[in-house]
Amino acid sequence: MKPQAKSSTGLKVTEAIRRIHVRRVVCLAFALLGFALFQGFTAQAQILATVIAPANGATNVDPGAAISWNAVSDAQAYYVYVGTAVGQSNVYDSGSISTTITSITPTGLQTNTLYYLRLWTEINGSWGSHYVDTTFTTGYGTAHLSNPLNGATNTDPFAPLTWNSVPTATSYTLNVGSNPGAADVFNSGPVTATSITVPGLQINTKYYATLYTQFSSGTQSSASTFTTGTGLAHLITPANGATNVVPGSTFTWNSVSNAQAYYLYIGTSVGSQNVYGSNAITATSVTPSNLALNTLYYARMWTEKSNIWSYVDSTFTTGSSGTITAAQLTSPANGATNVDPLAPFTWTTVANAQSYTLWVGTSAGSSNVYNSGPLTVTSQTVPGLQSNTKYYGRLFTQTSGGTAYSDSSFTSGLALAHLTYPAANATNVDPFQLFTWASISNASGYYLYVGTTPGATDVLNSGVLPATTTSYKVFGLVGGSTYYVTLFTYINSTHYKVASSFSTAPQPLPSDANAFRSNVQQQTGNVRLMTQGITSTPIAGTLLAQVMAASGHTSAFCTDYAETLAQLLYGQRITARVRAIVFDSNETHMTVEYWDPFLSYWFTADPTFGLVYWNNNTTTGMSVSDISAAAVAQNWNSIPVLYVTSNGEIYARNYYMDPILLYLNPLPLGQGVITQPQTNPPATYMKVHTTADVGTPGLWVFGFVNSTDSVTIQNDGAGSITLTPGKFTLYSHDTSLRNGWSITSAPSGLQILTINRYLYF
Structure with a gap:
C-alpha cells in the first residue's frame, strides 16, 4: 500500500483533554493511556531512515545520480517520493522498496530544477508519519544510460542504448565490456548522439557499461550493468527515420534465437497494415511490392515468443525514384570450393552505400552461422566456419534509399594459419612486436616469409617451425615501411600459403645520435663478454647462455652471439638483423647489421669478435655489402674497425683465419643455402x-x-x-x-x- 501522511495520535489526545472537565482529568488520563497503548504508542521514539545523498539543500545534483539512505534495523520497507512540492510524488514514485536496498536511481528528473524528496520507513506494519523530507536542486550533471537502466535484466540486445542529453557536453563515449570498466565488446568513440546500437551483444549475457561525458573542462563517467534476454526483431533496413527509401527494396531484421515467427506491418498510421502485411513468417527479410513514392510509412515489426506477440515500431519515408546496387562477394567467389574457412570475406564497394551486412548460414538466406550487423568496411573475418562444409552467403547493401542484397554459396576446405598480428593490410604496426597466428589443429608445421616485395624473403625466411609455434620475433623491420608476408601451413606433407601485407609505424628518432651509437657498441661488447674470459663458454644466467640452451649448444657459435645481440637491440627498440656471410661453404659466419635512423643506413656489428665496423671520428661505417666490396678490392685500409671490449683485438687475432675474409660472399637476405659458383671465389x-x-x-x-x-x-x-x-x-x-x-x-x-x-x- 502506498503510504499516506496522517495527523498524530498525540494531537487527538490533546483535543480530548481540552473538551473534558478538569474534575475527571485523572480518570481520563488512565483511559487515554490505554487508548495510546492500543494505538501502538511506545515509550521510545521511532528511528527512521534518513537521506545520505543528495544532502538536504544540495545544489548542482546530477539528475541521473542515485538517492541513498541509511539502513534501519526495524524497517520493513522503504518508499521514495520525488515531486515539485512538499510531499508530492508527481515526478517519481518508487513503490515499496525491500530493506535490502538502500539506494535507487529515480527517472524523469530535469536539469536545473528544485525537487522535494520524501523518504518513508515502514515500521510495525505501518507507514504512519514515518518519513523524512529533504530538498535538492539539480544541475546539468553527467549522462546516464536510460535504456537499459542500471541492473536491468531481459534487455533487448538488438535495441539501441540511450542516455540523457547533457546541454554542456561536447561529446559522449560509450564502452561496453565483459567486466567493469572494460571495452572489449564495444567502444563507440566520441559521438554527439544520445543513442547508439551496439553490435554483437549476445543473448542472456551480463554486460558492464561505462558512459563518458566529455566537457570542455574534462570528462565525467557513469557506470552501470545490464543483462540481455533474447530480445525482439528490429528493422535493420530501412532504419528508423530513414528517408529516400527506394520502393521495392528489401526490408531486413535481426534474427531472434527463440522466436516462433515474425510479422511485418506497414501502414499509413501507427500500428496499421493497410499497405502491407507479411503474415507470420520465419524468414528475416521481405520485399514489399506496393510502396508509393514520397510517402511517410509506419512499420510495426512483430516477434512471437512463447505464443506471445511483441512489437517494435519505426517509421520511414520513400523517395521519388532510384535503384539500389548490391555489393558482390569477391572472396569467396560464388560457387568457390576448398575455401579457407579462416580467410577474410571481401566484397565490392558501392558508392552510395551507408553500410553492409553479411549473413552466412547453412541454408539459402539464413544467418544461423553469422550475422555481422551493419559494417562500413568491405572485408570481414567470419568466426566459426568449419572445414569441408557448404555455406550460403547473403550480402546486404544499405543505402539512404533502401537495401538490396546478393546471394552466393561456397564450400570450405582446409583451415590455414593467418597472421593475427599484424593483421592483413594493417597500418601503424609496431616493428618490435611478435608476429602471431592461430594454431591449426591438423598442421604439422609452419613456415614464415617476410619481404619487401610480395613473396620475398629478404627480411625473414624462418625455416620450418614446429606445429606448437604460433609466434615469431621478426628482426630487421624498419619504421614507416611496407612489408609482405607469406605464412605457410604444412598439412599432410603439403605447404599451403596465405599472403598478406602491412605497414610499420614511423619510429621516433632517439634523442642523441652519439648516445644511440654508443649504446649499440656497448651492447655488442656486452654480448662478447657473456663468456668466461676469452673462451666460448657462457656465463650462467646471461642472455647468451639462454640462447645457447635453446639451440642445444654448450660452446658458443657465431650464430649464438649474433642472435643474442639481435635480441638485445630488439628489446631496446633498435632495428637489427642477422646476416649470413661465407668465405666458402666450409668457412661461414653470422654477423649483425643495425639500422642507424640518423643516417638511414645499415651498419655492421660483429659480436663474435667484439667489434663494430665504425669510425667514431668520421661518424662513418660499413654495411656487410660495403665490407664485402672492400675485401674484393683488397682495400683493407678503408675498413674501419672499432673494438668494443677491454680485450681489444684478441678475439679476431686468435681466430683460425682472418675474420675479414668471412665477408667475401654475403648471402642474399633470407637465403640460407650456399650455391656454386660463388660470386667472389676464395x-x-x-x-x-x-x-x-x-x-x-x-x-x-x-x-x-x-x-x-x-x-x-x-x-x-x-x-x-x-x-x-x-x-x-x-x-x-x-x-x-x-x-x-x-x-x-x-x-x-x-x-x-x-x-x-x-x-x-
Missing part, C-alpha cells in the same frame, strides 16, 4: 704451396679438381686423416696438421693451400 685469398712445404705445422686447406676426390694424410703422431671437398665447394675444411705430416695418397691436380691474413694478424 682462390685469390689463398697461397699455393709446393710439396716442399709438406710437413710444416699449421692450418692447411686442400683444393681438388673433382667433388669425389680425396687426400690421405699421415698426421705425425695423430694417425691417418682423409680429407674431401666440403659441400658446395672444391676445398677441404681448414685443418690443423702437426710438424712432420705427410701425404700418403693424393688425387691428380691436388692443391696444397693456406689462407692469407690481411687485416687481423
Whole structure:
C-alpha cells in the first residue's frame, strides 16, 4: 500500500483533554493511556531512515545520480517520493522498496530544477508519519544510460542504448565490456548522439557499461550493468527515420534465437497494415511490392515468443525514384570450393552505400552461422566456419534509399594459419612486436616469409617451425615501411600459403645520435663478454647462455652471439638483423647489421669478435655489402674497425683465419643455402704451396679438381686423416696438421693451400 501522511495520535489526545472537565482529568488520563497503548504508542521514539545523498539543500545534483539512505534495523520497507512540492510524488514514485536496498536511481528528473524528496520507513506494519523530507536542486550533471537502466535484466540486445542529453557536453563515449570498466565488446568513440546500437551483444549475457561525458573542462563517467534476454526483431533496413527509401527494396531484421515467427506491418498510421502485411513468417527479410513514392510509412515489426506477440515500431519515408546496387562477394567467389574457412570475406564497394551486412548460414538466406550487423568496411573475418562444409552467403547493401542484397554459396576446405598480428593490410604496426597466428589443429608445421616485395624473403625466411609455434620475433623491420608476408601451413606433407601485407609505424628518432651509437657498441661488447674470459663458454644466467640452451649448444657459435645481440637491440627498440656471410661453404659466419635512423643506413656489428665496423671520428661505417666490396678490392685500409671490449683485438687475432675474409660472399637476405659458383671465389685469398712445404705445422686447406676426390694424410703422431671437398665447394675444411705430416695418397691436380691474413694478424 502506498503510504499516506496522517495527523498524530498525540494531537487527538490533546483535543480530548481540552473538551473534558478538569474534575475527571485523572480518570481520563488512565483511559487515554490505554487508548495510546492500543494505538501502538511506545515509550521510545521511532528511528527512521534518513537521506545520505543528495544532502538536504544540495545544489548542482546530477539528475541521473542515485538517492541513498541509511539502513534501519526495524524497517520493513522503504518508499521514495520525488515531486515539485512538499510531499508530492508527481515526478517519481518508487513503490515499496525491500530493506535490502538502500539506494535507487529515480527517472524523469530535469536539469536545473528544485525537487522535494520524501523518504518513508515502514515500521510495525505501518507507514504512519514515518518519513523524512529533504530538498535538492539539480544541475546539468553527467549522462546516464536510460535504456537499459542500471541492473536491468531481459534487455533487448538488438535495441539501441540511450542516455540523457547533457546541454554542456561536447561529446559522449560509450564502452561496453565483459567486466567493469572494460571495452572489449564495444567502444563507440566520441559521438554527439544520445543513442547508439551496439553490435554483437549476445543473448542472456551480463554486460558492464561505462558512459563518458566529455566537457570542455574534462570528462565525467557513469557506470552501470545490464543483462540481455533474447530480445525482439528490429528493422535493420530501412532504419528508423530513414528517408529516400527506394520502393521495392528489401526490408531486413535481426534474427531472434527463440522466436516462433515474425510479422511485418506497414501502414499509413501507427500500428496499421493497410499497405502491407507479411503474415507470420520465419524468414528475416521481405520485399514489399506496393510502396508509393514520397510517402511517410509506419512499420510495426512483430516477434512471437512463447505464443506471445511483441512489437517494435519505426517509421520511414520513400523517395521519388532510384535503384539500389548490391555489393558482390569477391572472396569467396560464388560457387568457390576448398575455401579457407579462416580467410577474410571481401566484397565490392558501392558508392552510395551507408553500410553492409553479411549473413552466412547453412541454408539459402539464413544467418544461423553469422550475422555481422551493419559494417562500413568491405572485408570481414567470419568466426566459426568449419572445414569441408557448404555455406550460403547473403550480402546486404544499405543505402539512404533502401537495401538490396546478393546471394552466393561456397564450400570450405582446409583451415590455414593467418597472421593475427599484424593483421592483413594493417597500418601503424609496431616493428618490435611478435608476429602471431592461430594454431591449426591438423598442421604439422609452419613456415614464415617476410619481404619487401610480395613473396620475398629478404627480411625473414624462418625455416620450418614446429606445429606448437604460433609466434615469431621478426628482426630487421624498419619504421614507416611496407612489408609482405607469406605464412605457410604444412598439412599432410603439403605447404599451403596465405599472403598478406602491412605497414610499420614511423619510429621516433632517439634523442642523441652519439648516445644511440654508443649504446649499440656497448651492447655488442656486452654480448662478447657473456663468456668466461676469452673462451666460448657462457656465463650462467646471461642472455647468451639462454640462447645457447635453446639451440642445444654448450660452446658458443657465431650464430649464438649474433642472435643474442639481435635480441638485445630488439628489446631496446633498435632495428637489427642477422646476416649470413661465407668465405666458402666450409668457412661461414653470422654477423649483425643495425639500422642507424640518423643516417638511414645499415651498419655492421660483429659480436663474435667484439667489434663494430665504425669510425667514431668520421661518424662513418660499413654495411656487410660495403665490407664485402672492400675485401674484393683488397682495400683493407678503408675498413674501419672499432673494438668494443677491454680485450681489444684478441678475439679476431686468435681466430683460425682472418675474420675479414668471412665477408667475401654475403648471402642474399633470407637465403640460407650456399650455391656454386660463388660470386667472389676464395682462390685469390689463398697461397699455393709446393710439396716442399709438406710437413710444416699449421692450418692447411686442400683444393681438388673433382667433388669425389680425396687426400690421405699421415698426421705425425695423430694417425691417418682423409680429407674431401666440403659441400658446395672444391676445398677441404681448414685443418690443423702437426710438424712432420705427410701425404700418403693424393688425387691428380691436388692443391696444397693456406689462407692469407690481411687485416687481423
